Every structure is written in C-alpha cells, then in structure tokens.
Amino acid sequence: MNSHPSNPASDVGASPSFRPLYQQIKALITQSLQSGEWKPGELMPSEVELAGRFKVSQGTVRKAIDELAAENLVVRRQGKGTFVATHAEERAHFRFLRLMPDEGLPHPLENRFVEVRRLRAPAEVARLLELKSGDAVVYIKRVQSFDGEPTILEELWLPGQLFKGLTAERLVEYKGPMYGLFESEFGTRMIRATEKIRAVAADAAASEFLKVAEGTPLLCAERVSFTYGDKAVELRRGLYSTAHHHYLNELS
Amino acid sequence: MNSHPSNPASDVGASPSFRPLYQQIKALITQSLQSGEWKPGELMPSEVELAGRFKVSQGTVRKAIDELAAENLVVRRQGKGTFVATHAEERAHFRFLRLMPDEGLPHPLENRFVEVRRLRAPAEVARLLELKSGDAVVYIKRVQSFDGEPTILEELWLPGQLFKGLTAERLVEYKGPMYGLFESEFGTRMIRATEKIRAVAADAAASEFLKVAEGTPLLCAERVSFTYGDKAVELRRGLYSTAHHHYLNELS
DNA sequence: AAGTGGTCTAGACCACTTT
C-alpha cells in the first residue's frame, strides 16, 4: 500500500479538502478515549496492534499518538507502552494549578468546602457553560490553604446533567485534585482550559474567607474547562491572595 | 547507513548517555540560528540540503526541524521552505502580549516612553538577569494605551553589554514590538519567558500614569526573557489596569 | 516543470521494561 488512490480509513470518493491519514487515525483513537474504551491510567493497545486494527503502517499510528501525547491526552513510556493520561496520579497536578509560593517548593494544600449545592444556572454561568439559562448546575465553594494560611477562595459551577451524584461528602472524602474525582466517578475528563485573569479588590466575603482586609488586591482567575470535542464542562472563579504566592506562567 | 555503530555527527567513542542523532542535528541548526548564519525572517536551506550537509537522512533533519518549529524558533511553509522566526512581522505579537480587551478584538496600542537611561543594576535586577550587581543596564519606562486609555505601565531592564546603542530616539522611531528592534538592531532574539503574576495596589506613580485612583488593584507581571542557551536578557515589570482588559492564558 | 515541505510505507536496529 505504497500509493493512496483513496484514503483507506473513512473515505468516500475524492477528498474535497484532503485530510491526512494520521489525523483520521488520531480522531478514531480520540473517539475510543472519549467513549471510555480505555480508561484514564490504563494501558492502551501497542502501536503495532493499532496499526493492524486500522490497516495503516506503524509510522502513521505513531504520528497520531505523537500529537495526542503533545496534547496531554496520553502518556508514552518507553518499554512499557502508551497510557491514557489521568489527573488522579501524576504530579501534572500543576498543569492547572499555577499558584506557586514566592520562595521554596510548592506546599501540600488543605481543602475546606464551604458550600455544595444545586441551583439553576444564572444567565452568565449558562452562557459560559453553553447551557440554557435555568438549567441545573452544581455549585461548589471552597477555600484552599497553604501551611494553614487561606490563599484561594474558589467557586465552581458544573453542569448538573453530568454530575448527578456529586455531594459534599463525596468531595470531602476524595483525596487528590477534584479533576481526579471528576474523571473516575463521573467519566468527565478535563483536557484544556482558558483563564481570564484580573486584579480585583477583596469584598466582604473574600475578606472573611481569606483573612485579608477589605479592598486588598486579589488575583481573580475565571476558568472555563473543556473536555473532548471542546465541550465546556466547568466554570471556575478563583480569588488568589498573592501576598506570598504568585501565578506562574511560561511563555514559549 | 542503516546501522549506526557510532554517532556520525559529533561523536567521540562509545556514547555514555546516548544522544539521538536528530537532537544533535537540532543542536547544530540552533547554533547556526544563534550565530546568525540565517537571520530572522530569512529562508533557511531546504531539508534535503541540510540532510546533505550533515550526512543524515531527510527524515532525521525533518524531526530536528519539527522540534524547532514546535518551539517557535523556525516557521515551516509548505511549498516555500523553512524560515527563521521573527518578532518583526507576524501577528505572533500576542505570544508575549497576553492582555486582551474584555470585549471585541485587540486594538492597536500607542506607545509613550517616559524614561530611557543607563544605570547600574540594583541587586535584585542583577540577580534575575544573571549579572553582577552594579553592571550597566539600560532602563526603560513606558506607558501603553489602548484607544487613548493608558493601560500598561512597564519598566524594563536590559544588559548594557548587549544593548550598547539603544537610545530613546531609536525606540520612538521604531514601529512594531520592541522585540523586533532587539533582534534586528542588536542581534538578540527573545525565545522564551517566564512570568510571575500578582495583584498589587496602585502606588502614586502608577496612579498618575494609568489615571486610576491610588490603591486600585492592578495586575503585576514580572517577566524574565531568555535567548538561545537559556540566557536571561530582559527583565520586565508591567502593571496592567484590568478594568476593561484581562490577561488571557490557555491551559493545555 | 521544478522545488519545497507534508504524508505514508516498510524495514532495520536501539533503548528500555518485563517475563
């Protein structure tokens, strides 16, 4: 199969806009990831196996997986195989948590849930989550502390549809990042997010929870997270006290 | 040359820690970029040409260039060739400028230089730029406005050694991003940067230049930029008014 | 038509992990 009169994997007639084979393979693999054929943390089929399944060369599968690895959807380990990426283990914890101490290494952080309940999505939340205004959402409010110092005040909104059994108890007993819980218990894996960051003055609530004076400048990060297919599945609004921490960003 | 009893490009004896060929090629190409053999914006030799020069297959050169393209050091254009990346043209202007208007498209911005002079590096600046305390640095202070509204108050420190002829006149007459001037006039190309972001209260100076009340929360971004070889060549401290703009970050 | 990067294949061998 050295020449390709037609694209073997999913092709009908002459390609009007030309889609490389490896991108089609990548899409197929992504579908399997999304459908849960291989779950987060699990070992995926080997390259030769996938090449056989899709009837393409190993090199083509390889290029597809290369891109998936670059997008952090899978992790390659030489000699062992390719694994589905997971938020549960890996220290890639800091892929989404960018707040670092000004000095020293990142401390472990404590978690205190202030509020967990269901409500109808306000217009603004609905818009960002691509829901209808009034749809059910899970609302979570929590404070995170480093070394006993309250540093992050966070509010989250999740589509109620996707997070049916989510309760305060479940959140409290789960150890590790929330994204780990979301992927293992609710089958929703966050793969990408965009943040808008501003400086704001602490209001009464922020002042109380973060133990700072009202009017203290705080970092405000509004995050929208997406899962497969660029579907928005989380809205998060965090207030960070940056007296002893900073938001770290690598520009490359 | 299907088997490699020894690494052909720069190898002496058995490799103790094994360095892939394509990485060696990548390093050689990077050296040529750094030395200015091909200048920003210029067309580089084709893949086959480089393969011939380095006595490796085109595929190996290709993999090297792939990584350089991923790091934004070069730009590939199908049918035309591979070009050295440049800050001068490209709208990749927004690779380092992350401040976006809350609504609408990014506006063009005006530039007003408040101060340009040489001074001896304070300890903190010297530390971040990896200089000796007291070394000469160029100090620049400027205000940038969107739609006539002052939004960014920025201070820069550059190693005096590298920016000998840099004057206020030269800065004012140059159109486009400063990084374009730096690479074309001073042969220093910014490749990568890290930013630490905090929320701070506007002091008297910020209040004056940004036309906001003292104490207004502002975003403070401290940037250290690097050129080839991870050499620090710029320290920048920006204060952003985030009333109508936000710092945009993609987490992926 | 010629040249460039982009895709795809087939096969060999290397480095690493597990059995």
Add this chain to the structure above:
DNA sequence: AAGTGGTCTAGACCACTTC
C-alpha cells in the same frame, strides 16, 4: 527472550508555491 516505544533510513507520492 520478548514486547514496547524511540530512532533512522530510503523511497514513493501528495499538496503547495514559484518559475
């Protein structure tokens, strides 16, 4: 020893740009 991902090669063809 066997299996996995990682490297390297050689060659064919495709898509795009320029002459």
